[in-house]
Amino acid sequence: MSPLELAQKLNLSILNEGEGADRELKGIYCCDLLSIVMGRAKADDAWITVMGNLNSIAVAVLADTGCIILSEGMQLDAEAASKASAQGVCVLSSDLPTFELSRKIAEAAGL
Amino acid sequence: MSILKLHYEIDGEDFTRAGEASASVKKRLRQLGVKPDATRKVSIALYEGEINMVIHAHGGDIDVEISPEAVRMVLADRGPGIENIDQAMKEGWSTAPDEVRSLGFGAGMGLPNMKKNSDEMQIETVLGKGTTVTMAVYL
Numbered sequence: 001m002s003p004l005e006l007a008q009k010l011n012l013s014i015l016n017e018g019e020g021a022d023r024e025l026k027g028i029y030c031c032d033l034l035s036i037v038m039g040r041a042k043a044d045d046a047w048i049t050v051m052g053n054l055n056s057i058a059v060a061v062l063a064d065t066g067c068i069i070l071s072e073g074m075q076l077d078a079e080a081a082s083k084a085s086a087q088g089v090c091v092l093s094s095d096l097p098t099f100e101l102s103r104k105i106a107e108a109a110g111l
Numbered sequence: 112m113s114i115l116k117l118h119y120e121i122d123g124e125d126f127t128r129a130g131e132a133s134a135s136v137k138k139r140l141r142q143l144g145v146k147p148d149a150t151r152k153v154s155i156a157l158y159e160g161e162i163n164m165v166i167h168a169h170g171g172d173i174d175v176e177i178s179p180e181a182v183r184m185v186l187a188d189r190g191p192g193i194e195n196i197d198q199a200m201k202e203g204w205s206t207a208p209d210e211v212r213s214l215g216f217g218a219g220m221g222l223p224n225m226k227k228n229s230d231e232m233q234i235e236t237v238l239g240k241g242t243t244v245t246m247a248v249y250l
Binding site for chain 2: 036039059
């Protein structure tokens with residue numbers, strides 16, 4: 001399932017569409033410490049985090065995650081939003097806490 | 112494919128720009144048709160190195176050589192040097208300041224991630240003079 005299909009199914013906010021229609025999500029990864037994400041998230045994971053800063057966008061690009069999904073109603077700051085747009089990173093958001101959100105994503109996307 | 116050489120100067124004052132060199136190298140590797148696995152390893156190893164240079168060493172220079180066999184990276188800084196490399200290589204060991212931790216870094220995963228994502232890695236460090244990390248990812 002693509003990030004945009006997931007957004008539609010679970011009514012997630014689309015903060016930046018980016019490559020969201022073209023990526024295929026293959027797993028889910030939850031963590032807020034960027035160094036750990038860099039080492040352990042897999043390519044094409046839906047990465048769930050509360051970190052909406054510029055460095056999160058860089059990590060998503062370099063670790064090649066399928067999208068970023070901000071939990072707990074977190075938003076991108078202005079610099080991060082402009083970087084996400086420039087780099088084509090799909091960023092979604094939800095008011096749900098991380099566990100609840102990942103459980104719903106796992107069900108909806110069969111992951 | 113002949114050897115492609117790239118050079119980047121890393122600004123030690125600007126934490127928000129860290130990652131630009133790695134993103135640029137990643138883009139070149141994609142254009143050259145390098146396999147996604149190898150591209151990802153180079154991207155991660157280089158980004159961790161770049162972040163380290165900004166957090167600990169007031170920036171420095173990165174040289175990257177892309178040949179058909181390997182991507183070789185040399186990251187040279189004029190920072191304080193690493194007092195105990197064995198300790199620095201341990202996951203979870205960090206000397207990063209709190210403001211860096213609040214941005215999501217400083218988990219003590221930088222050097223271990225670099226080691227994990229490179230096929231060769233060497234660290235030369237002199238206290239008070241700086242550190243040079245050399246890494247290679249085979250293609």
